[in-house]
Structure formats: structure tokens, C-alpha cells
Amino acid sequence: MSNTDFVLAVEDLTVSFDGFKAIDALNLYVDKGELRVIIGPNGAGKTTLLDLICGRTAASAGSIKFKNVEMTRLAEYKRVRSGIGRKFQTPSIYENLSVFQNLEVSFPRGRGVFGALAFKCDQEVRDQVQSVANEIGLGELLDMEAGLLSHGQKQWLEIGMLLMQDPELLMLDEPIAGMSARERELTADLLKRICKNRSMIVIEHDMAFVAQIAHKVTVMHQGKILAEGSMEKVQQDPKVIDVYLGH
Numbered sequence: 676m677s678n679t680d681f682v683l684a685v686e687d688l689t690v691s692f693d694g695f696k697a698i699d700a701l702n703l704y705v706d707k708g709e710l711r712v713i714i715g716p717n718g719a720g721k722t723t724l725l726d727l728i729c730g731r732t733a734a735s736a737g738s739i740k741f742k743n744v745e746m747t748r749l750a751e752y753k754r755v756r757s758g759i760g761r762k763f764q765t766p767s768i769y770e771n772l773s774v775f776q777n778l779e780v781s782f783p784r785g786r787g788v789f790g791a792l793a794f795k796c797d798q799e800v801r802d803q804v805q806s807v808a809n810e811i812g813l814g815e816l817l818d819m820e821a822g823l824l825s826h827g828q829k830q831w832l833e834i835g836m837l838l839m840q841d842p843e844l845l846m847l848d849e850p851i852a853g854m855s856a857r858e859r860e861l862t863a864d865l866l867k868r869i870c871k872n873r874s875m876i877v878i879e880h881d882m883a884f885v886a887q888i889a890h891k892v893t894v895m896h897q898g899k900i901l902a903e904g905s906m907e908k909v910q911q912d913p914k915v916i917d918v919y920l921g922h
């Protein structure tokens with residue numbers, strides 16, 4: 676295949692679990708600087724698609740190229756190093772550490788919590804922590820124990836931990852689940868800001884939120900793409916109304 680300008684090119688991607696195709700010959704192309712939202716009914720395969728892209732699940736067939744480099748058989752940590760960041764549905768922060776320490780341990784030099792804490796906290800790390808903390812709205816809370824943050828703030832902290840690695844592709848699975856209306860608004864602003872320097876794939880159900888952030892929307896159903904395009908276009912698509920929006 677020839678080189679492309681896409682940051683991510685997924686082609687004929689398939690994964691079978693005991694003969695059931697959770698992802699079925701799927702193609703997906705994401706541009707540099709694009710914020711793509713993936714929607715679709717429960718069980719459509721959205722989370723599985725992110726699992727395949729980040730390397731948590733191995734593909735049965737097909738190809739995943741990131742910046743024109745074949746990733747399909749690469750280990751998860753190597754994909755992280757090449758610039759793919761992934762946030763799972765439940766936040767995985769260190770509740771007993773401060774906001775500062777959570778961000779510090781995510782700095783790429785230190786991998787794993789103990790290794791990272793052994794590093795001397797030099798100015799470069801401190802500057803990066805402060806800048807990410809400001810970005811996620813926690814700049815004034817660096818010394819707070821992460822366990823004491825609100826649910827929304829914990830989600831932002833985890834996004835911040837990913838930003839410490841400065842990924843070129845950031846993938847978020849249902850980032851606003853359980854958030855208050857105000858936290859949702861702030862998250863929309865945050866995602867719009869951070870996609871200026873990178874590409875993003877966001878899985879989300881809240882259509883008002885999707886309308887605020889999406890450059891393009893991909894609708895998944897039964898492991899395949901049902902529709903793709905602008906929010907207006909997919910919202911008016913009878914197939915999409917039938918399997919998803921009508922319910």
C-alpha cells in the first residue's frame with residue numbers, strides 16, 4: 676500500500692471471538708489534527724476497535740497503520756512509544772498520590788510508578804507537569820491527593836497523564852460518563868483545545884456533546900461501519916436513526 680497523509684489507516688480489520696466477528700472487515704481513516712467521534716449501540720464493537728488499535732487485543736486479520744507504519748503485530752507498549760495514547764472507561768489514577776505525582780510518573784522517562792519516583796524531579800518534568808495541569812484545569816490543585824478529586828477531575832487527570840506522553844493519537848472511551856453538566860462543558864472545551872496538536876478518537880453516547888466536539892462522526896453497528904460523515908449527515912441517515920438514534 677502507498678503512503679498516505681492519514682495519521683491512522685485501518686483496513687479490513689477483523690477480530691473473531693470464538694467465531695463471532697466483533698470487528699468485521701472494518702476500514703477507518705483518521706486525518707492529522709482530526710477529532711473523530713465513534714457512536715453506535717452497545718455491543719457494536721467500539722471499545723474492541725480501540726483495543727485493537729492500541730494493541731490490547733490482537734487482530735485476526737487486516738491492517739492498522741499509524742503514520743504509515745504497520746502496527747498490527749506490535750506490542751502495546753511499543754504502540755504507546757510510537758505515539759498512541761488510550762484512556763479506558765474507568766479512570767486508573769493513583770488515588771494515594773498527589774495530582775503532581777500522578778502527572779510526574781506519567782512523564783515518558785519514568786515507566787511504572789516506582790521507577791518514575793526514583794527520578795530526580797528536574798525542571799523539565801516540573802514545567803511539563805505544570806503546563807499539563809493548567810491544560811486540564813488542575814493547575815491550582817497540584818498538591819491535592821488524587822483520591823479527593825471529583826469524578827470529573829479524576830477523568831481530566833487521567834487525560835493529563837496521557838498528555839504527559841504527548842501522543843499524536845489520543846483515544847478516549849466514553850470520557851464524560853458520570854459527569855455533571857458543567858463538567859461536560861469543560862470537557863468539551865478541553866478536548867477541543869488538546870486536539871489542536873494531535874488527532875483524537877472519542878467514543879461517546881451523548882449526542883449534544885458529540886455535536887460540540889466532532890469534526891466527523893463514524894457510526895458503528897455489528898462490527899462494521901454503518902455511516903460516516905458530518906454530524907448533520909449521520910443524524911439524518913435513515914439507517915442510523917433505525918439502529919441507534921431512534922431508540
Ligand code: ADP
Nearest residue numbers: 692693697715716717718719720721722723724
Ligand atoms: P461497544 O463498546 O460498542 O459497546 P464492545 O466492543 O465492548 O462493544 O463489544 C462488541 C462485542 O464483542 C460484544 O458482543 C462483546 O460481547 C464482544 N466482545 C468484546 N470483547 C470480547 C472478548 N474478549 N471475548 C469475547 N467477546 C468479546
Ligand code: MG
Nearest residue numbers: 721722723848
Ligand atoms: Mg464500549
